[in-house]
Amino acid sequence: MIRSTLTHHAPERLADATALLAEHGAAAAVLGGGTVLLPAMVRGERTHRHVVDLRRLELVFVQAEAGWAEIGAMTTYAQVLASGELTGSAALLRRAAAGITGGAQLRNQGTVAGSAAYANPASDMPGCLVAAGAVLRLHGPDGPREVPAAEFFRGAFTTALRPAEMVVTVRVPLRPARIGYYKLKLSESSWPIATAAVTVEVSADGVTSAAVTLGAVAAQPITIDVAEHLSAQGALRDEVGFDEFVRSRVDEPWDDELAPASYRREVAGVVARRALKQTEDGEQR
Amino acid sequence: MTEIVAPRVGRTQVAEEVPAPLFEQVRRKDGDLVLTGRGGYLDDIVLPDTLHAAVLRSPHPHATIRGIDTSAARARPGVRLVLTGREARDAVGIIPHFFDPALVGGRTADFRCLAVDTVVYEGEPVAAVVAGTVHAAQAALDAVVVDYEPLPFVLDADAALEPDAPTLFDGWDDNVLIRLPFAEGDAGAVLAAAEHVLDGEIRIGRYQTAPLETRGYLASWGPDDRLTFYASTQNPHPLRSHLAEILDVPESSVRVVATRLGGGFGHKFHGYPEESLVCLLARLVGAPVKWVESREECMLVGAREFVHRFAVAYDGDGRILALRDRILGNVGALGASGGWGMTFVAGMAFPGPYRIKDYDVESVAVVTHKPPWNGARGYGKESAALAIERIVDLVAAELALDPAVVRRRNFIPPEEFPYWTAAKHLDSGRYTAALDHVLDLAGYHELRREQARERAAGRLVGVGIGFELTPEGGDFSGALLRGFDTSTVRMDPTGRATVLTGVTSPGTGNETGIAQLVAAELGISPHDVSVVQGDTDLCPYGYGNFSSRSLTVGGAAAVLAARDVRDTLARAAAVLLETPPENLVFTGGRVHALDAPERALRMRDLAGAVFRRTIALPGLDDAQLESTRTYTPSNVHNIPDEQGRWSPYPSFPYSAHVTVVEIDPDTGVVTLRGYSGVHDCGTIVNPVLVESQFLGAIAMGIGGALWEELPYGADGRLRARTFKQYLMPRAPDLPWINTGHQVTPSPFALLGMKGSGESGTAGAVASVANAVNDALAPLGVRVHEMPLSAPRVLSAIREARR
Structure with missing residues (x-):
């Protein structure tokens, strides 16, 4: 039960939503799937006198066009999972959506864009969006703008969103790539402790690019170019050396009540390796 | 529902024959309401x-x-x-x-x-x-x-014992709440003289x-x-x-x-x-x-935060000669609630199911600036079992003996019951039989062969045994926390019975078991017995639910009261059927003459006659179809004997467990591959209820062994405040649990019943801890800090590789 009285707004136009957010400032919050916001308000951790609900903005869609997919801000994990449009590197989002903790109830409610805006270090989406090369389309008082995911996540629970700005869609390139996604968690109900999202692009001559994006191991995703650690066929050359290389790229590991920073750094290598392993079957999606 | 494996060994020492509908899978009263969300809380x-x-x-x-x-x-x-x-x-x-x-x-x-x-x-x-x-x-x-x-504040029990530690309460010069000794023989002398001695420490985090x-x-x-x-x-x-x-x-x-x-x-x-x-x-x-x-x-609300520091002496065959344990319980800021007593039970439960003549256990309750404890299923028994069972495995490992063998060599044998320890008078037990049963159920010897193959391939696979002794039905004089209880049975003119009892149900369904007990005495269906609990205006004064006592005492009191009602009914039926009362059989909702089944009355006609015709019909002169009886367990010994031994608990169920785990060597994540448990709570009234309690207890023990923890920050504040931070087991975290049941009745209890409800928690904690440490054995490292979370396990693996 939310302890404070609030006004629930459900604008039908984006400009109205932005205007409401601008008018009420920090007193307002954007309501997407609500899986984070509402429990936090029930617990009294967050108080907002105004909630701007995106449900009437017609933002439930996954559309593909010109080599990009665009995912509306109110699109749930379940809808992402069911979408046939997310191919190539964008299939990473489907892989992550399939393993969202909380089961069907949460997958039918939580959204990709909401998770991005929340920017919880210990979650799937920030790392996946960065790995997929996603671009977040934002809308604010100054109109629309686009921010690449790699620049969007600024730190723990911190994004490039300016006051009164909101995520409208998430655009993901449909690049042909081998993908891998591995998530380490302590038990079924645990937040992710470390994730690795991998894209490997290959041409007739072999691997042309390979990147691992670590999620949950630091305040923001860490992308590592690993092409030189792979053979032309995409197999890892030296596992021990690779682990050390990955670990060396984690400067300030994330620490929370489930796992200390030292553990996150420790497992970063193997998590990356396991995601990479999934790409070795040679299948490009 | 899991398959219920029939007891492998028949009932022994049964004081009285168990009548139908006992040991039957009677459906739970109100189960449909609870399942469909209409139960009402x-x-x-x-x-x-x-x-x-x-x-x-x-x-x-x-x-x-x-x-x-x-x-x-x-x-x-x-x-x-x-x-x-x-x-x-x-x-x-x-x-x-x-x-x-x-x-x-x-x-x-x-x-x-x-x-x-x-x-x-x-x-x-x-x-x-x-x-x-x-x-x-x-x-x-x-x-x-x-x-x-x-x-200034203090959160850690050891730190709270330092001379300069901040104290909590006026008039206390330190933070020791109580020191509770449990000792027999001369452990110090045996430890000093023994050829084989090992020591160690086990820490259990706070969880609830x-x-x-x-x-x-x-x-x-x-x-x-x-x-x-x-x-x-x-x-x-x-x-x-x-x-x-x-x-x-x-x-x-x-x-x-x-x-x-x-x-x-x-x-x-x-x-x-x-x-x-x-x-x-x-x-x-x-x-x-x-x-x-x-x-x-x-x-x-906290519970269960203990440290054990132990030393054990043993001979070359794995017989444990002496045991010393210093237990610290971090009970938080005390409060008036019922938690601190877990430090009593954590010491009292020693030396578990084993015949150890020289032991010296001291359990010290220490107050700190964490919130107070309240009770938590296991109530300290899980702490004792973890320490005792780890000790047995450590002895086995030192001697390169199979841990099952070491247990067999140390168990109290069946013929030595009843068996005294410092603060327990054990009623009955067939510990070796329970262990053998669970080893059989788990396919233990094949598991060990498989483990050897997998170890050779570099995999960290562990098999752990846990044996749990579960003192139940505790009686604590001086407080409103007693071992006896009271029930009323009354029959209405339609021949249906109502039980009003001082015991309550925590949601386990013991009302169904109580109905079965009364139905068995009266020869009617459990569906014709209603049970009223929890309303102090209606029910006799009683102590409610704790220590797995509701059925063994509230149910037993109801049996005594039902027998009174049956006696009245029998006298009336004897008049109406013109046969001696001792020639009457109560069964199937009817009463009939033993030698002439056609001479019968339906219970509703018999009860109706008592209500409608008493004193109007010659010979029909007693209309009291209601009785209130108090059942006092006979195996409580509040007054110490000449050797200072006493026993506040009358009932000693036990269980044997085998857990199979595999550890991911790169992440420390523990996966449960298999689980088997065999439980003995004496006479079983309803196998479904016993089974479901056992399964729930095992799940709770596994959660505590691997995931559940209430960590505190340096600011003295709790860090886990939601189920995203306090990790409860979910169904996919748990393996299939094979169960078996053995029936060794208590010679001291009505119908031979022992408590059932807590059993399983302690055995699960112990067997998981032993399995994880068994998996780590080839690396030469141990993890003795609970829960056995992935970061702790990985840290031990890394230590081995350094």
């Missing part, structure tokens, strides 16, 4: 004009309250009352302890429903708000301004039981100044007694109604500040007041 009770309370809690682990400004909160919309500790102090008394440590030579302290001058733990109630809605009450909390002066339904209370004062108190509690009558004392009203002016519980586990023992607080708030505002604990508030 505390928060479903709505009285007209109910107001809602919210509690302001200290954010500091230790602080002086310099002042509280409630003016802004009082001005909030919908707020009817804001109450501070100073105001409450003048209105109500101190809270009697669930079990006062002073009764057994410990220190004590006084607790009130709201802190007055000082707070000694994070979450201690300092003020309360009553408003028209829960939201309004909670929102007004934000407007209460408390001026705190933070004080996290019932799905949290606590809640609803207080309503009538125009006659009578209080009705609906409570999600396990002990309605003792709570009534204590409330009457705190509120200074006649006990007859208080009615406590214990509502249907969505889990008790000890979390709902009484002694909490919110109980009397809600009553006081309702009295002050002149309207019913309800308060329901949030999950975050629930997680403040």
